[in-house]
Amino acid sequence: MKVQPRQRAAGPQPLAHLCGLLRHLLAALSLLCIALAGCTVGPDFVPPDLAANAGYSRDKLTTTARADIDAGGGPQRLIDGMDIPGQWWTLFRSPALNALVEEALHANPDVSAAQAALRQANERVFADQASLFPSVNGNLSKTREKVSGATTGAASSPILTVSSASLSVSYAPDVFGGTRRQIESSTAQAEYERFQLEATYLTLTSNVVNTAVSLASVRDQIGATEQIIRLQSDQLDLLNAQRRLGAIADTDVLTQQTALAQTRATLPPLQKQLAQTRNQLMAYLGRFPNQDRDERFDLASLHLPQELPVSLPSAIVGQRPDVRSAQAQLHEASANIGVAVANQLPQFSITGSLGSTVASGTRLFSAGSGVWSLAGSIAQPIFDAGALEHRKRAAVAAYDQSAAVYRGTVLTAFQDVANALRALEADAEALNQQVAAERSAQASLDLVQAQFRLGAVAYINLLTAQQTYQNTVLARVKAQAARYSDTTALFQALGGGWWNRSDVDPATAGKPDRFGLPSWQEIMPTHKKPAPGDTTRFN
Structure with a gap:
């Protein structure tokens, strides 16, 4: 009509x-x-309920084992319902680590990209709201x-x-609410970008902490390897002296030289790993590799948090950025059904x-x-060969897809927490055993060295004791680092405490501008190339 x-x-x-x-x-x-x-057609979005029996494990873990070592050996207590601090990385009590995390949050390009994506989504919400006016x-x-004149007769x-x-x-x-559903959809998209930003922050902070732990672990492995090289070099000097006296054969000296060379050969891969890990840290900090300021970490400089939070299962879906992002996508899909229905009216x-x-x-x-x-x-659409009806069905199918993705994301969230809790338990026990093994291997090496000097044991016994001690030292260092890394993994699995800090740049939120016109700079732009992230020419 x-x-x-x-x-x-x-x-x-x-x-x-x-x-x-x-x-x-x-x-x-x-x-x-x-x-x-x-009258707003289409379904009203209701967040899915969590299963009543959802949990992390059958057996409840309260306290991990303790290892008899200062760096990372203490037991950790897990406290149900304990809140997570916004700056959770400060619990490692390392001023150098805190400074690197703060630098990464301000300089990493991924954070700038996520902030810009959120700003773009918010501006689209305002653009859709303009349809109501x-x-x-x-x-x-x-x-x-x-x-x-011929046509006018003049x-x-x-x-x-x-x-x-x-x-x-x-x-x-907007009689049937199609415009309002479109605004609801774009608002949900902005909510998705909001939690993508939080996911970027969480991933970045966890990566910086884990990289610092990796640097500390590799540096300690290099230190342990250099100590073993000194021990084997001293033993080679002793063998050379005994050979000159005719007390041993040349084969023992050659075997020790081979063992020493093999141990020295393990240093270059560790040094390469150290350099590559530092380059990765520079990337997280927004620096180029040549801008390394030689920040140093070792496991002794990092404190292992003694009290760890374990969020209630009912709270995890509200804390995990990936779950909140999946929920926002589900909300967007629900609103799009309303848009498709309104288009048929x-x-x-x-x-x-x-x-x-x-x-x-x-x-x-x-x-x-x-x-x-x-x-x-x-x-009123009368005949369109079923196009609008099929678009509505496609919107319903998209909602079903988003619902399945949401359920999968929730399952992954619980799996991550369960894995982190199990890793904490296993790592503590492993470190306890590795410390005991290292001390036993050191005592055995000291005894065999003394016996070898007296000629009471063959050289093969000394070589075996050296290799055993070397392996236990490196295994102990790796077990120490694993406790720090899996503690970080628990904070990451629980959402990282973003609700206790403000990650969103206020300028990202924007504001409605109902009478916006192009600025003079946009009408007559200069030819100066803007720096990355510089938006002053376009404001």
Whole structure:
């Protein structure tokens, strides 16, 4: 159904006529809108409930084992319902680590990209909200035209000049809520980007901490290897002295030289790993490899947190950024169903214009030059070969897909927490055994060395004791580092405490600008190349 527009030359009071018609039309539309005020088609989103029996493990872990070593050997108590500090990395009590994390949060490109993505999503919400308001356009034109006298019957060909100025208004009432569902969808998309930002922060902070732990572990492994090299070198000197006295054969010296060379050969891979790990840390910090300031970490400089939080299962879905992102995507898919349903229903629109049109020699807006028009229309899709119906079904299928992804994300979240708790338990026990093994191997090596000097044991016994001690030292260092890394993994699995800090740049939120126009810099841009992340030219 379409209401035909009315248009005529306005008299002395065209605005009064237009206002009268608008009052009648708006009164009728108001009654219609009041009748349909609660009509927003499509499903109302309700976050899925968590299963009542959801948990992390069958057996509850309360305290881990203790190892008889200072760095990372203490027991850890797990406290149900304990909140997570926003700056959880400070629990490692390393000022150097704290400084690196803060630097990464300000300089890492991934954070800047996530902030920009959130700003973009928020601006799209404001753009969609503008659909709820009328749009007003101004038009100004002047036309000169030479008309053939043959068509008008005149003896000459006159030149006509027509000037026109008008203001046009268009409005599409959101009768069935399609526009509101679209705004709901874009708002959910902004919520998704909000938690993608939190996921970026959580991943970055965890990576920086883990990289620092890796640096400490590799540095300690290098230190242990160098100590073993010194021990084997001293033993080689002793063997050379015994060979000169004829007490041993050349084969023992050659075997020790081989063992020493093999141990020295393990140093270059460790040094390569150290360099590559440092390069990775530079990337997290937004630095180039040559900007390394030689920040040093060892396991003794990192404190192992003694009390660890274990969030309640009912809280984990609200804490994990990936779960919240999946929920936002599910909300967006739900709103898109409403948009698809609204597209199948009648679409309403109102347009009107008021202006003045004059010929040459007459001023605009003079008496008798006014023109106006007013039109209302309703459009109902009748036949589209099923396109709109299939788009609605596609939206329903997308919702089902998002629901399945959400359930999978929740399962992964519980799996991550369960894995971290089990790793903490196993790592503590492993370190306890590795410390005992190292001390036993050291005592055995000291005894065999003493016996070898006295000629009580063969050289093969000494070589075996050296290799055993070397392996236990390196295994102990790796077991120490694992406790720090898996503690970090627990904080990451529980969401990282983002709710106790403010990660979003206030400028990212933006604000509605209903009368925004291009700035002078956008109309007449300079040729200066902006720095990455610099938006001052476009504000």
